[in-house]
Amino acid sequence: MIQCPKCHAQMHTYNRNGVQIEQCSGCRGIFLDYGELESLTRLESQWAQQAPPAPPAPQAYPAAPAPQAYPAAQAPAWGAPHQGGHYGGHHRQKSFGRMLFSS
Amino acid sequence: MTTTPVVRALGELAHGSAHAGPTACACPAPEVLADRPDGTVVRSGRVVAKAHAADSEVPALTARLSLAASPRLAGILLPPLPAPAGPPGTAEGRTVSLWPYGAPVDPTDPGAAPWEDAAALLARLHRTPPPHPLPPMRGPVKAARAVARMCAARPGDPATGPVLAAWRGLPGWARAEHPVPGPRDGFLCHGDLHLGQLVRHPAEHGPWLLIDIDDTGLGDPAWDLARPAAWYAAGLLPPAIWLRFLDTYRAAGGPAVRPEGDPWPELDVAARALTVQTAALALAKSTAEDRSPDEVEQLMIDACVRIASLPPELAPEHAS
Numbered sequence: 001m002i003q004c005p006k007c008h009a010q011m012h013t014y015n016r017n018g019v020q021i022e023q024c025s026g027c028r029g030i031f032l033d034y035g036e037l038e039s040l041t042r043l044e045s046q047w048a049q050q051a052p053p054a055p056p057a058p059q060a061y062p063a064a065p066a067p068q069a070y071p072a073a074q075a076p077a078w079g080a081p082h083q084g085g086h087y088g089g090h091h092r093q094k095s096f097g098r099m100l101f102s103s
Numbered sequence: 104m105t106t107t108p109v110v111r112a113l114g115e116l117a118h119g120s121a122h123a124g125p126t127a128c129a130c131p132a133p134e135v136l137a138d139r140p141d142g143t144v145v146r147s148g149r150v151v152a153k154a155h156a157a158d159s160e161v162p163a164l165t166a167r168l169s170l171a172a173s174p175r176l177a178g179i180l181l182p183p184l185p186a187p188a189g190p191p192g193t194a195e196g197r198t199v200s201l202w203p204y205g206a207p208v209d210p211t212d213p214g215a216a217p218w219e220d221a222a223a224l225l226a227r228l229h230r231t232p233p234p235h236p237l238p239p240m241r242g243p244v245k246a247a248r249a250v251a252r253m254c255a256a257r258p259g260d261p262a263t264g265p266v267l268a269a270w271r272g273l274p275g276w277a278r279a280e281h282p283v284p285g286p287r288d289g290f291l292c293h294g295d296l297h298l299g300q301l302v303r304h305p306a307e308h309g310p311w312l313l314i315d316i317d318d319t320g321l322g323d324p325a326w327d328l329a330r331p332a333a334w335y336a337a338g339l340l341p342p343a344i345w346l347r348f349l350d351t352y353r354a355a356g357g358p359a360v361r362p363e364g365d366p367w368p369e370l371d372v373a374a375r376a377l378t379v380q381t382a383a384l385a386l387a388k389s390t391a392e393d394r395s396p397d398e399v400e401q402l403m404i405d406a407c408v409r410i411a412s413l414p415p416e417l418a419p420e421h422a423s
Contacts, residue, residue, distance in 0.1 A: 073349070074365045075336055076370070076375075078375070078413055079335075079337075079338075080337055080406065096399045099399060100298045100334075102299065103245065103297065
């Protein structure tokens with residue numbers, strides 16, 4: 001287990017799109033190994049190429065800012081490494097549906 | 104379905120209130136909306152009768168019912184129907200209250216649930232100064248009861264280990280052992296927010312209101328955000344829905360989290376407590392139903408494993 005060089009808390013390993021990153025459970029700083037920043041940059045540019053073109057701005061108004069991805073939500077140190085963000089299959093949907101409605 | 108004496112009594116009370124006058128009765132049979140030890144709810148037409156938990160403390164419940172009836176909470180909490188003067192009615196020894204029927208969230212379509220309305224209602228509730236003295240919000244008590252229920256259902260079972268470890272890492276106030284510390288206390292809180300706690304009144308198209316004041320009281324308002332926060336942190340609630348909920352709460356001036364930036368310093372303890380509560384109930388219920396936890400329940404248990412693995416010195420507040 002790596003210790004954070006800044007606050008000396010433990011760092012946990014997460015996998016983001018196939019890139020291993022270490023995040024500090026204390027200050028939430030991120031440690032990248034050699035080549036990992038480049039991998040993330042590459043993934044980002046691939047994502048940007050896939051993004052749909054901006055809709056034409058209405059006339060007589062200044063151009064709208066370029067559309068941005070929904071800002072990433074912060075999560076606690078103990079959050080799921082993979083923020084699925086999908087409801088999954090039918091059984092999972094049904095079970096989560098029940099959980100949404102119960103004490 | 105067998106009809107218990109409480110259900111029959113509630114059906115008669117609701118019907119008697121919905122169907123005033125001696126005209127011929129063509130009312131449909133009363134409908135049981137919930138029948139649990141912590142609340143039995145029966146509907147007849149436009150009226151709903153609720154028998155509160157048998158162990159409810161009457162003065163505390165009376166204070167909570169007057170809160171829902173207070174004009175200050177109009178448009179936030181569903182108000183009860185005016186009760187006759189004198190002490191509240193009872194059915195089989197349980198305190199009874201009468202409410203107008205409100206239309207619930209469609210349980211088959213959680214994606215269409217009114218997350219923004221829920222967030223805005225909570226922000227308004229948390230910003231409302233308490234109109235009169237109230238007992239503490241019961242969130243931590245319910246978490247402690249869930250853990251006790253798990254331990255009773257699975258005594259000594261190693262599967263309960265991570266849930267208990269995550270529980271022991273919480274500060275005493277979140278385990279209902281001490282009062283909430285200082286500035287986080289004293290806010291009006293719902294105490295048990297989930298999607299079953301919202302109804303449209305008048306049904307079917309009126310505004311959304313919060314119902315079920317049995318756990319309502321004073322406390323840390325982060326508790327009311329903590330269940331959706333826990334679902335999001337466990338990887339169940341999509342980030343976009345979580346952000347819709349959180350951003351609406353902030354835009355409405357809700358005091359539970361800082362207005363911008365990372366909300367987790369305020370949410371962390373309560374979200375960990377709700378994660379433990381949900382995982383504990385999942386283990387208790389799956390045992391009672393003689394099955395393993397399903398995939399969704401397992402994600403909440405997995406979150407407890409990660410919480411339990413956090414070094415204790417990283418917790419924002421030390422367990423005491």
